Amino acid sequence: MTPHTxxxxxxxxxxxxxxxxxELAAVGARAGHDVVVLDAAYATQGLSEYVSGRIGTDLTTLLTDDPDASLSAATYPIAVDDDARGALDGRADMVPARxxxxxxxxxxxxxxxxxLERRIDEAAAAYDAVVVDTPPVASNQAVAVVTTVDRVAAVRPATxxxxxxxxxLYGRVxxxxxxxDATVAVARTDTTATDADEPTDGALDASIGVTNSPVAAAPTTATATDAYTGAVVDAYETLFDTSLDLEFDRPGVFDRLTG
Known part of the structure; x- marks a missing residue:
């Protein structure tokens, strides 16, 4: 089964x-996919930083005070400039926690x-791909997410x-x-490629390479053609078992099935 969540x-x-x-949402939308990111990390509420303007209804409202509202009531487009918006052939939406x-x-x-499980299913019916920003597996919502989605990917520094x-994390899940089901090794400027390239036994392994762009500049993959963007493209293709029709050089990028 092709994973959608x-x-x-x-x-x-x-x-x-x-x-x-x-960045996964942006690169998917760039290739014409409709992608939504749900923020289950209620404590940090980091996804809200990528939404421009005021956030009214958020994900927690839909789960508590307004359970009958549509998911669209708390859905906001990812904040990008006009040039980047024109480069997105699909939708890159956010359902933040604020x-x-x-x-x-x-x-x-x-x-x-x-x-939250029902909201994930609702999102899957409306989008080509659903990504859930999930907190450590020590809370009810994290357990709900990792036991509901099609694929769980652990994100780790390549160190x-x-x-x-x-x-x-393997043990907790x-x-x-x-x-x-998958690991994503995120390499930074002080990380050696050797460690980033080490496979994880029994799991799909993807790598996202070095980027010097600040968080405030995200999503850079909406328009960039650098190695970092190529790595995110590879990660998207690996994690969702798909192929993105994006034509540019992708040096220093890999995806590998191990096990």
Whole structure:
């Protein structure tokens, strides 16, 4: 079965999970796919940084105060400039979390987690690809996500520390009846390619290479043709078992099935 819903779970703090989700959405939309990112990381609410303007209804509202509203009530286009918007043949949408502590607490209940499962299914019916920015597997909503989506991908820094954290994440996901199906190693300027290229036994392995662009510049993959964009293209193709019709050089990029 071709996966349509994907959980990105950070193996460690600062792994780049939210940025990766945003860039995957942009590159998918660039190739004509309709992609949406759901923000299940209620504590950090990082996805809201990629939405321009005021956020009214958010994901936590749909899970608590307004369960009968359509997902579209909390859906916002990814913030890009006019040139980038013109380069996107599909949609790159966000369903952010932007809520006070009281509503965040209610969104973490078991009942709200079941509502999140339904919202993921709703998104899958409306989009070609659904990416869920997922917090560490220590909360109701994280358990709901990793046991609902078609594929779970662990995002780790391409470092020994990231590799060690990945082993712990495997155990946590297994404890709740899920599995880590893929890994995404995010390389930074101080990371050697050798570590980034090491496969993970039994899982689909993708790599996103070095980028010097700041988070505020994201999504850069909407228009760029550099090696970083090529790596995100490869990751999208690997994670969603598809091929993107994007014509530009993609040096230093790999995807590999191991096991």
């Amino acid at each position: 994907l959980a990105l779970v950070g193996a460690t703090g600062g792994a780049g999970t939210t940025r990766t989700a945003v 809520a006070p502590f009281e509503r965040v607490a209610r969104a973490k209940t078991a009942e709200a987690a079941r509502a 020994p520390h990231g590799r060690d954290a990945l082993a712990r 297994a404890d709740v009846g899920g599995s880590v």
